[in-house]
Amino acid sequence: MNIPTVLALPFPAQGHVNPMMTFSQKLVENGCKVIFVNTDFVHKRVVRSMVEQQDHSLDDSSSLLKLVSIPDGLGPDDDRNDQAKLCEAIPSSMPEALEELIEDIIHLKGENNRISFIVADLCMAWALDVGNKFGIKGAVLCPASSTLFTLMYNIPKLINDGIIDSDYELTLTKEKRIRISPSMPEMDTEDFFWLNMGHPLTGKKVLKYLEHCTRNLHLTEWWLCNTTHELEPGTLSFVPKILPIGPLLRSHTKSMGQFWEEDLSCMSWLDQQPHGSVLYVAFGSFTLFDQNQFNELALGLNLTNRPFLWVVREDNKLEYPNEFLGSKGKIVGWAPQQKVLNHPAIACFVTHCGWNSIMEGLSNGIPFLCWPYFADQLHNKTHLCDELKVGLGFDKDKNGLVSRKVFKMKVEQFFNDENIKSRSMGLKEKVMNNIAKGGPSYENLDRIVKCIKE
Structure with missing residues (x-):
């Protein structure tokens, strides 16, 4: 044939x-x-x-x-x-x-x-x-x-x-x-x-x-x-x-089509973390922060005092602030995202709201902390937060920055919200059907x- x-x-x-x-x-x-x-x-x-x-x-x-x-x-x-x-x-x-x-x-x-x-x-x-x-x-x-x-x-x-x-x-x-x-x-x-x-x-x-x-x-x-x-x-x-x-999800264990090599060491690190404890922080292949915003994010992760997995792409030219401890987290250049989001240790996804990331998060019942960068991501954020009600957005200050305090506050708000997780799990079932x-x-x-x- x-x-x-x-x-x-x-x-x-x-x-x-x-x-x-x-x-x-x-x-x-x-x-x-x-x-x-x-x-x-x-x-x-x-x-x-x-x-x-x-x-x-x-x-x-x-x-x-x-x-x-x-x-x-x-x-x-x-x-x-x-x-x-x-x-x-x-x-x-x-x-x-x-x-x-x-x-x-x-x-x-x-x-x-x-x-x-x-x-x-x-x-x-x-x-x-x-x-x-x-x-x-x-x-x-x-x-x-x-x-x-x-x-x-x-x-x-x-x-x-x-x-x-x-x-x-x-x-x-x-x-x-x-x-x-x-x-x-x-x-x-x-x-x-x-x-x-x-x-x-x-x-x-x-x-x-x-x-x-x-x-x-x-x-x-x-x-x-x-x-x-x-x-x-x-x-x-x-x-x-x-x-x-x-949702278009890989059934293959092999990851093809990536622009960067995936760091698989994060999977064994996730195995050591308590269930539902980890912030997964990833902004896709395009997002660029300036040094001030990068500092606020790093120090915001410090302030949460929670385990985090942070994807900082290899093309990142920014310096980590001196006060950044990073001791509770793991930083990788690129992650096997679908596998990460499927891991029981993940609590929420701090995301740029790219549509692929949204589909992968929803397919795993993961709620979102939404930080859009450009193009359609702004509307995607509105859709997640206002229509589907499985996301929370960050407020920027007068300089257009998400401050470390606001970051910590949103993370706390997320962990105190029982309903957002149950809505995410309900949506996962519908999406996967x-x-x-x-x-x-x-x-x-x-x-x-x-x-x-x-």
Whole structure:
């Protein structure tokens, strides 16, 4: 029997590569081959972290999951964290590079191994047009919330309704809070993701690129999203075309697609901590603190007098304050997050509110202390705290800092709140039922696999 080959194309950022890799592993488990296409820059990082992990499983070209790469259009010294630069470079060079890759695969493999299907990140949806040229059908996968998906899709409507102007600025005549649809919760317009990306020009360039991506959505019937009905009922009833397939969780013990080597020593450290005692502190792959905020966080962890596991990325250039003891905690450069959150010692997750982190936390019944950094994370925080009621936010002082005292106070507030833990456990059960056999996400995954195999 011929095994169908799927081309998977994530946006080149850790929070996009992870869910696409998990989805790809699910396709492999369901009898597909996957060619996983990263940018050259990301590919090198992923392979390096796997070699450091002594994981050579992908060196075998007969493996059902093969990693390949194409250029992103940026120069060797360009900053890949510069979202504006990246979003300008991608459409000018990557579609052509993807076309060449597909042609090479077809010529190399012949008719027996043609590409059956493309799964593109929502932020790479132009790939559907490339696939179309070869008669290859496809799907988009949104690694963020369905609310973000809906917001992106409705940009023309927001302009039409006079909520934003054609330059993506908020108009002064409109309400501060809006509903995209009567079934959806209110959104604070100041939380629109493109208004929270540092420089205003960055947000505009990113949004212009994303609008270009959403113009290709008509090329597929399959709009997949890492979410569940319980988490976003109003949004999913407003846009029934979005199919929830979440939570996307690795069934593999092997961790693939990481930009940094995971420090597994934290697992044996967690084994030595009392149940429900540890603060897990991790801000994803993008968040940058200045020295003052870093100091306040470190000294805030001191003040709590509780065990903590703190992820301080290897690219961190900041100094620990002299008074920082750190004796009750463990600091790692990168953690096996899904395993960490599944550990009984974890009490709560101090998070930047990235959607992957939220899905992993919810899947383990872990409540959140919410400290968003940029983009959609501000709205995600509101959703966790106000809608789902499984998170508490931090208040910043007049200098925009979360002080050590506020940090300690929020941690104490969390440990004194019995209800937040029980709500989290209740939500865990509902969320996990989705991926159990016969659950909605399980069935939606089954549907897409059947479509690919046809």
